[in-house]
Amino acid sequence: GAVVSQHPSRVICKSGTSVKIECRSLDFQATTMFWYRQFPKQSLMLMATSNEGSKATYEQGVEKDKFLINHASLTLSTLTVTSAHPEDSSFYICSAETGVGTEAFFGQGTRLTVV
Amino acid sequence: QKEVEQNSGPLSVPEGAIASLNCTYSDRVSQSFFWYRQYSGKSPELIMSIYSNGDKEDGRFTAQLNKASQYVSLLIRDSQPSDSATYLCAVYFYFGNEKLTFGTGTRLTIIP
Numbered sequence: 001g002a003v004v005s006q007h008p009s010r011v012i013c014k015s016g017t018s019v020k021i022e023c024r025s026l027d028f029q030a031t032t033m034f035w036y037r038q039f040p041k042q043s044l045m046l047m048a049t050s051n052e053g054s055k056a057t058y059e060q061g062v063e064k065d066k067f068l069i070n071h072a073s074l075t076l077s078t079l080t081v082t083s084a085h086p087e088d089s090s091f092y093i094c095s096a097e098t099g100v101g102t103e104a105f106f107g108q109g110t111r112l113t114v115v
Numbered sequence: 116q117k118e119v120e121q122n123s124g125p126l127s128v129p130e131g132a133i134a135s136l137n138c139t140y141s142d143r144v145s146q147s148f149f150w151y152r153q154y155s156g157k158s159p160e161l162i163m164s165i166y167s168n169g170d171k172e173d174g175r176f177t178a179q180l181n182k183a184s185q186y187v188s189l190l191i192r193d194s195q196p197s198d199s200a201t202y203l204c205a206v207y208f209y210f211g212n213e214k215l216t217f218g219t220g221t222r223l224t225i226i227p
Binding site for chain 1: 149
């Protein structure tokens with residue numbers, strides 16, 4: 001299957017700082033990537049859809065000014081958690097589709113801990 | 116509201132038996148269906164995709180799709196302890212909500 005690489009896999013940051021997470025499609029071009037958040041023992045929660053060359057589409061209840069998404073190329077999307085707080089601590093996962101309606105492949109995920 | 120529903124479990128199955136995971140969805144025009152496996156602390160990985168009615172087999176895994184009943188299932192034959200994970204059903208909804216929608220997942224435990 002297609003490979004999606006996410007970096008970093010784990011990050012600890014101080015409250016009030018910003019953290020950037022990268023998501024790359026290594027062997028295919030992804031016009032659309034997705035960002036999810038998952039709290040322990042809970043299901044995936046879609047945060048936003050990232051579209052190459054345009055603004056991201058955020059799900060209801062997700063603050064776009066806090067979770068900045070940039071999809072500057074067909075192989076890279078970034079999620080920046082701004083002014084992080086302990087309640088932002090979670091498992092963040094990106095995915096990318098090879099085409100509309102086809103399989104989505106996930107990155108390895110980023111475990112964010114805000115202290 | 117497009118929805119995907121799964122029994123959250125936990126589902127316990129003896130090693131070597133068949134594990135049966137079920138999923139229902141709300142939209143009759145859905146065309147793409149997927150099963151993902153997620154180990155604790157890891158991201159989901161794709162197991163099977165199915166696009167047409169009937170069965171699709173891949174090794175020990177069989178996906179079954181019944182569009183008339185809006186039902187998709189995953190069978191795992193000869194269950195192994197390594198199959199213990201949460202299994203996520205995902206459906207691609209078209210027309211107004213073009214994105215992959217996940218169920219909440221079924222936690223499967225294979226008992227040695």
